[in-house]
Amino acid sequence: MEHDTRSKLIEIATQLFATKGFAAVSVRELTVTAQINVAAISYYFNGKEGLYQAVLTEQFAPILQALRSAQLNDSLSPVERLTLYADQIAHIHAQRPFLARFMNNEVNNPTGYGGPIIEKHFSQVYQFMHTALREGIARGDFREDLNVTYATISLVGILNFYFMARPLIQKFTLFTEQTHTESEYTAQAFRIYLHGITQQPQTGQES
Template structure:
């Protein structure tokens, strides 16, 4: 079935905005690349900014689904982190432009940085900190770990791989299974570092 105009504009916007940022893409370029009348951008999204906002929501909403699937479950803190890691690999695989939007907004933030990017990043950070604290309380993790540093370190381990993927792929071609394998090995290293082996 042929894609409708709204879907075409979303797909075109994903590609162009991820490459050039919000300010680097004109309405005329968006319409031309999507094969649509520029007036349809206003019709479907209100403005170029409205299209960008809709695309950001699409890119980052899987993070909420990720955390919803893990938070509040009756599994151990270690299993929560393992589940989170598996979901990170899946999210990056299903939303390939996510990393570009994240980097772009960090380097050159638009007015959407606060309501979108920071909202999702803050939720991930809180989830990791609370899971680490839970692990300390129940004796799974060492008491002397700094949960803030550990949360940032884990998030970095999970996401840096995908940020550098466009470069590393030139030397070490991979696929979604390799991505998942890397993420799980990285989280295993992290968990070995924070685990309480009975010394505390």
């Protein structure tokens, strides 16, 4: 019963916080919508702030799982690790349709409660990509003149920007709500990115 009540509060809070923002959602609105006693938020989360943090942690959990799965397999090359992570991003956004909103809200208007959580997760993603890119350069997979910091930031943007700006993008493009649009975009965008950073084979030298 306790697990059901806690899960229900997180589910209701996820939609309200994502659509209205943290400050605009009251404890009363949360409990009325969830049809739960007002004391439940304090009991399970120590207040609205704790509930918001629980929502963000739950939203970002699949990203950390994707990072771990890519990092733990020592047999994967840097390209394969990045590819594995990129392949999972579209699925994560599909499973968490409000994730991009939380990203956008906390990046542009960070709260004292959600900001540290977002920063922690972005830091881990950044370090994972940065490390993979540096290893790829050392192995000769990626271009030697690659600015690793810029390349990392570019990849984060490529994999997440579409989902953060999806309503606007769909308004001015041919993108629709088709089942595989997100995964197809992610796959193609990542292939284009890899083409730009991959070390190209020598075609011949002047005599």
